[in-house]
Amino acid sequence: xxxxxxxxxxxxxxxxxxxxxxxxxxxxxxxxxxxxxxxxxxxxxxxxxxxxxxxxxxxxxxxxxxxxxxxxxxxxxxxxxxxxxxxxxxxxxxxxxxxxxxxxxxxxxxxxxxxxxxxxxxxxxxxxxxxxxxxxxxxxxxxxxxxxxxxxxxxxxxxxxxxxxxxxxxxxxxxxxxxxxxxxxxxxxxxxxxxxxxxxxxxxxxxxxxxxxxxxxxxxxxxxxxxxxxxxxxxxxxxxxxxxxxxxxxxxxxxxxxxxxxxxxxxxxxxxxxxxxxxxxxxxxxxxxxxxxxxxxxxxxxxxxxxxxxxxxxxxxxxxxxxxxxxxxxxxxxxxxxxxxxxxxxxxxxxxxxxxxxxxxxxxxxxxxxxxxxxxxxxxxxxxxxxxxxxxxxxxxxxxxxxxxxxxxxxxxxxxxxxxxxxxxxxxxxxxxxxxxxxxxxxxxxxxxxxxxxxxxxxxxxxxxxxxxxxxxxxxxxxxxxxxxxxxxxxxxxxxxxxxxxxxxxxxxxxxxxxxxxxxxxxxxxxxxxxxxxxxxxxxxxxxxxxxxxxxxxxxxxxxxxxxxx
Numbered sequence: 052x053x054x055x056x057x058x059x060x061x062x063x064x065x066x067x068x069x070x071x072x073x074x075x076x077x078x079x080x081x082x083x084x085x086x087x088x089x090x091x092x093x094x095x096x097x098x099x100x101x102x103x104x105x106x107x108x109x110x111x112x113x114x115x116x117x118x119x120x121x122x123x124x125x126x127x128x129x130x131x132x133x134x135x136x137x138x139x140x141x142x143x144x145x146x147x148x149x150x151x152x153x154x155x156x157x158x159x160x161x162x163x164x165x166x167x168x169x170x171x172x173x174x175x176x177x178x179x180x181x182x183x184x185x186x187x188x189x190x191x192x193x194x195x196x197x198x199x200x201x202x203x204x205x206x207x208x209x210x211x212x213x214x215x216x217x218x219x220x221x222x223x224x225x226x227x228x229x230x231x232x233x234x235x236x237x238x239x240x241x242x243x244x245x246x247x248x249x250x251x252x253x254x255x256x257x258x259x260x261x262x263x264x265x266x267x268x269x270x271x272x273x274x275x276x277x278x279x280x281x282x283x284x285x286x287x288x289x290x291x292x293x294x295x296x297x298x299x300x301x302x303x304x305x306x307x308x309x310x311x312x313x314x315x316x317x318x319x320x321x322x323x324x325x326x327x328x329x330x331x332x333x334x335x336x337x338x339x340x341x342x343x344x345x346x347x348x349x350x351x352x353x354x355x356x357x358x359x360x361x362x363x364x365x366x367x368x369x370x371x372x373x374x375x376x377x378x379x380x381x382x383x384x385x386x387x388x389x390x391x392x393x394x395x396x397x398x399x400x401x402x403x404x405x406x407x408x409x410x411x412x413x414x415x416x417x418x419x420x421x422x423x424x425x426x427x428x429x430x431x432x433x434x435x436x437x438x439x440x441x442x443x444x445x446x447x448x449x450x451x452x453x454x455x456x457x458x459x460x461x462x463x464x465x466x467x468x469x470x471x472x473x474x475x476x477x478x479x480x481x482x483x484x485x486x487x488x489x490x491x492x493x494x495x496x497x498x499x500x501x502x503x504x505x506x507x508x509x510x511x512x513x514x515x516x517x518x519x520x521x522x523x524x525x526x527x528x529x530x531x532x533x534x535x536x537x538x539x540x541x542x543x544x545x546x547x548x549x550x551x552x553x554x555x556x557x558x559x560x561x562x563x564x565x566x567x568x569x570x571x572x573x574x575x576x577x578x579x580x581x582x583x584x585x586x587x588x589x590x591x592x593x594x595x596x597x598x599x600x601x602x603x604x605x606x607x608x609x610x611x612x613x614x615x616x617x
Contacts, residue, residue, distance in 0.1 A: 202242025218251030363399030
């Protein structure tokens with residue numbers, strides 16, 4: 052009822068807007084205060100333990116993985132001999148899959164999910180075998196299932212043996228596997244070779260899938276998933292249950308007898324639900340895109356991210372989807388079906404190899420840092436830059452600007468300097484010379500300098516002043532920043548993370564400012580000004596050639612300021 056009222060509201064408001072010819076405001080799914088927010092229940096489930104999982108676990112134990120005595124050669128020989136390109140479940144994995152179905156998933160879906168329950172499944176054998184017990188139990192109880200086997204949703208690295216590609220199962224083989232186990236629902240397929248159905252899901256593989264390819268595929272699948280769920284949220288006439296609801300956030304008398312966290316009691320109003328059965332690493336790539344939305348970016352090409360989501364075998368992550376890429380995380384990696392026997396929990400500890408997803412330090416120190424100027428400030432850079440200032444600078448130290456420069460000097464710059472600096476779109480200040488790299492210090496050729504957007508400030512006379520901010524980044528991590536007032540050539544808000552100090556970051560910031568001013572046409576006899584806020588910062592500027600400002604340069608009230616010729 053609430054959903055129909057909400058749709059009627061949208062329709063009437065849109066008609067009214069069109070009649071009035073109001074083009075100033077586009078009303079799209081605008082809801083009144085207190086209206087429900089439509090959502091779909093999402094469950095991400097990692098497959099049960101595969102035979103390969105057992106192979107890797109045994110190899111780490113036998114060859115002392117993670118210790119100084121790690122036998123890499125023996126480990127590789129053992130794994131290459133026993134590993135399968137597309138393994139099924141181990142004996143323990145079969146037990147986990149049965150408990151997932153019997154003790155949690157099937158009773159939950161039977162009592163609280165609407166018809167049909169959507170299953171989006173990886174084409175790999177272990178994921179299909181994981182969900183078969185649930186499919187059988189639902190079908191035995193006349194619960195319809197919509198099965199989508201998705202060719203984009205396989206595990207990172209693809210299907211291969213010693214880097215030799217294997218095609219994997221084709222659509223016919225997957226359908227036969229399901230039917231042979233007693234599943235009567237007919238699957239549909241996405242991402243397979245439409246021209247040749249005899250080809251397997253990894254028909255295009257050239258070997259092991261590289262990290263960049265996994266990231267690109269995760270982005271593609273995330274986009275597909277949002278589009279698919281958006282269509283579900285609008286309603287695509289696949290539901291035959293009149294009680295199929297989207298407004299789970301609304302209190303309703305029919306549900307008063309059920310606790311919100313009760314996953315098994317019969318609900319009179321049932322939820323549209325989608326179950327995704329996939330793999331640990333690729334689920335992590337998907338979840339990070341869900342967290343970051345469409346703004347998610349790969350930090351270093353070919354390198355795993357700083358953080359990852361860990362899932363035990365048959366671990367469940369619960370989400371709510373509200374359309375247009377909006378998700379709520381309700382819980383991650385819980386295994387209520389295994390809690391009564393801890394020995395059944397596998398695949399979710401550091402000994403299971405998850406630490407290998409954390410990149411080496413070298414990728415997030417010197418190796419990853421580059422030099423480039425960007426025209427605009429990304430939101431995550433803006434947030435970190437402001438956080439640096441808020442954390443390390445007192446308010447009295449931030450945005451220090453002086454307007455008592457000799458007036459002729461300011462007038463001269465305003466007409467020429469501002470136009471030269473602010474009109475520059477690229478930076479080529481890098482040259483072959485670089486600050487030497489030793490003992491963790493960084494070279495100029497390894498820095499990322501980003502010119503942030505031009506911000507307008509007011510000086511003491513109330514006149515607009517232009518400011519450019521320079522940022523040093525390592526990957527997506529901001530380690531230092533400095534602001535330059537273009538009109539007065541005054542540095543302000545110079546701050547470097549404590550963990551990055553005495554590694555050349557501050558020096559590189561100042562050098563970047565000076566080099567860019569020179570290339571903008573500032574005369575070498577002009578001076579760059581700074582105001583030390585401590586004895587340490589004064590020593591830092593002196594080391595870079597700054598000297599105290601004399602009365603001949605400025606009023607006597609500013610003797611604490613320092614200057615340096617370009």
